[in-house]
Amino acid sequence: MNEQRLSERVLTQEQRKQIDHWLSKFPQEGKRSALIPALHIAQDGNGGYLTNELMDAVAEYIGIEPTWAYEAATFYSMFDTQPVGRHKVNICTNIACMLMGSDDIVAHCEKRLGIKLGETTADNRITLKIEEECLAGCAFGPMMVVDGHYHTQLTPEKVDEILDNLE
């Protein structure tokens, strides 16, 4: 018997308004479709990752079972369920990019940042994400996505420039 609904406590009014916007796009039986945008909204408001409480709050707000939120959040690599750095760097290692030398790009980044894939720099600046899937930029590999922006035909020099510009 919570006096206040979790979603009202954990999500800001602005966030709830944004989720409402997505909810209004789907019919009542399809409200689960608003889950992914809602998780993005919650994640963006929390330094780039989702806590269990946030996932529960999103599920409660949309009116779906929390397990559906857990499934979506753990399935898609665009969601994080552990604390991350200020910037997320996803280097594609799928086949087309691999043929174009993505392994070298990964090695270069790891060396330059002093962390392995899946880790975050000590100053909390950058998280090197483990990316398993093709990021749909195969024609211009090797490529990576940094905070949602595509960078293609990477070379170590280009990577350095991109990384150095991240504050």
Added chain:
Amino acid sequence: MTDNAEATNPETVTIEVDGRELEVPKGSMLIEATDNADIHVPRFCYHRKLSVVANCRMCLVDVEKAPKPLPACATPVAEGMKVRTRSERALKAQKGVMEFLLINHPLDCPICDQGGECELQDLALGYGRGVSRFTERKRAVEDEDLGPLISTEMTRCIHCTRCVRFLEEVAGTRELAALNRGEHTEIGTYVGAGVHSEMSGNIIDLCPVGALTSKPYRFSARSWEMLSHPSVSAHDCVGSNLQIHHVRGAIKRIVPRDNESVNECWIADRDRFAYEGVYSGERLQAPMVRDDSGAWQETDWETALEVAGEHLKGVVTREGGDALGTLVGPTATIEEMYLAGRLTRGLGSANIDARLREADFSDQDRSGTFPALGIELEALDGVEAALLVGSEPRWDQPIVNHRLRKAALQGGAIMSLNYRAQDLNYPLAAERVAAPADMVAEFAAVAAALLETATGRQAPEGLDDLLAGAQVGEAHRAMAARLRDNARTAVLLGQGVQAHPRGAVLRMLGTLVADLSDSRFGILTDGPNQAGAWLAGAVPHRDAGGQPASQPGLDARAMTEAPRQGYLVLGAEPERDCWDGAAAEAALRQAASVVCLTAFVTDAMREYAQVLLPVGTFGETAGTYVSAEGRWQSFPGVAQPVGEARPAWKVLRVLGNVLELDGFEYDAPDAITDELAERCREETPSARVEWLAPGREAAAEDGLYRVGLVPIYGGDALVRRAPALQRTRHATEQGVRISAATAQQQGLADADRVQVQQGGHSTVLPLIIDDALADGAVWVPAGLTATAGLGPMFGPVALARA
């Protein structure tokens, strides 16, 4: 769900499978067609009661003109389709899938409980290759604790998602999820929440591998050493069909037996795990009598029966037949009830009752044959509207709830009038929460709302008295409208009506509401065999066969409120099983002679009884239960009775002989069943209660009032002793529940524990603030050890800070 394709679609198409021509319903999936034709197609994820996901790919078959093999579970049949399930292409596809499935599956079959009954093991044998080409490392998955009932070994999971889909689609609690992706996929709760559905055990049966197995059964037997015999659940009026698996007479586990009209292929956890109680340390091992000093002595059966006979005979010769009372417990079979009834009447007493948890018997002579459900269980799936009054089927009859849920998901309006808001796995169309004192007026208001639109119907005499000034409100009209405006409707009363002090009036109102709305009317009764009790003569007002008794005896409540000199107690723990446990215990203590036929012995029994006779319990005795539907279901005695225990029907038979009563010569229980069935031939089930103008009741006093219903795992001696069930949240999270307003008013808002006082009795329990409850209602469960000595299930109660 696809399993209904046949029922809903009369059109058919003709297909050919492995050279055989089949005529199959249009729209069905290929696998349904092959299953119905007994053509075996291997599968893991497909289950006829679950949605189709087609994710395991094991069912690939060769369909002519299709460019590649197609999954039989997700391929709709089409006219002229030619299918080959064993062609080279099909076999190659199946073999390939199997090889992939085994890549990450451990080869630990020798230490796996599923070994010998594993679908993966079987199919690997039938469809796999002898050697694995995979030399890389297999993955391992950490196990999660899902609770006391289900063991996990998640490395074995093949991600068929049957468990996830069952919980979502059937149990209505989406507690498991398929987490992560690809090779990292895991089944779990993610947050360690456990699985709590009251139907959770079904995922053990559904899991095709050994990822989910029974925790109580774990490592206790191998599937090939066990024998399997049919049985019937002893815990609710559904009568779920079971299969007992045992090793040389020792019960190892319980699984469902398919019966589409009763439990389909599911059972509740209570049906599945209560058997653990059979081997409780509290089993009475041998007959016991008191010696001259009053101390208990074990003895042989012959002596014990002699002493029991002397006690019973002594009471009736000294004090007359009326001095003897027989209390019949909830799980007694009709054979036992019949013999107990004949024995009691043979001794000159008509005081026998199995309605231990009822309070109001004033309508018994106007009632139908027995408190029947009034509607087929299967028909519950399709009701368009149903009103539940004082009934919480989710906890009392989980299979009924499952069926009502199906109705609700198809748009049926399930409605509730109860002492607390329902905690359900489907939405209710309307709900009223009423304190016990307001229940009659609330229900009368629904009747009055129906009368507002019933042309040419007069309000029956006295309805105004029942309304007691209550106004018909929108909520009552809404309920009335749903019942009136739909064709397939039902009014179902539950435990909360049966135990209510004005139960007779509520049953009469139920009959009226059902008549006015042209609904089916029924009662969801306590225990597995209340219907049987009315038919077998284990009630004081009906003889065996259901005929009115010429000389009715005392009902269960009267027998405890006006104590007798002698009691015969059959399979009951009166201090927990009776409506007023305290009164029952006091009555037994003052009696000169108490003879208990019991499977379990308690301290209370050792104090009040003079003779203790050990009898068989679930699985150990043959017999018959009559479900609320009126379905007679017989089952054999399968397990070896513990210690010296004997089936109760045999004990009663010999006791009849010892007492020199006529007609106690039976060789087998079916002779008793047949004799009784012959006498019941004319009876048609009906719970209807004729209207009789009720008098005006004195207005109930203000103050706290107990609602003492029996929780899901507290209903009978067996389930109360089943350790795994008792460790579930349903059993451990018990306490006194009151609304926040009531707590405030009583100055208990910050109390953790309270003392519950009823009459001269009290107990201390945790306090739970629960706004589901009506104000003024105090939820104090009955049937538990902690509440055993308290007074009536419904009655005034006081709370004090403890």
